[in-house]
Amino acid sequence: MSSISLHRLIAQDWRQHGWVVLLLLACVVSALIVVHFAHLNRQLTIAQDTLYQQRDQLDIEWRNLVLEQRALAEHSRVEDIARNRLQMLRPSGERDIAVPVP
Secondary structure: OOOOOHHHHHHHHHHHHHHHHHHHHHHHHHHHHHHHHHHHHHHHHHHHHHHHHHHHHHHHHHHHHHHHHHHHOOHHHHHHHHHHOOOOOOOOHHHOOOOOOO
8 A cells, every 4th residue: 555645546536536526516516506596586586576666656656646636626626716815706798808819
């Protein structure tokens, strides 16, 4: 055993079973890649959920603004503001003025 050195045994083993080591290394690298992409997928899913929540919040806000716009534009409200705040009156028959279109 003294005539065969340790580094020669290791080199001989590498030559005989090098493909096994390369396959093991490939498995480890592919496992690390799977972990990396799973992490990226989770991050993107969280970001997507956040964007969905923002979209839903903006949709609710938009609906509330549409309701407010409709309430502010009601004919009775506009007429009440014109009558009370601006002291406007509906013209009577003799005060109507027709403007012809040129």
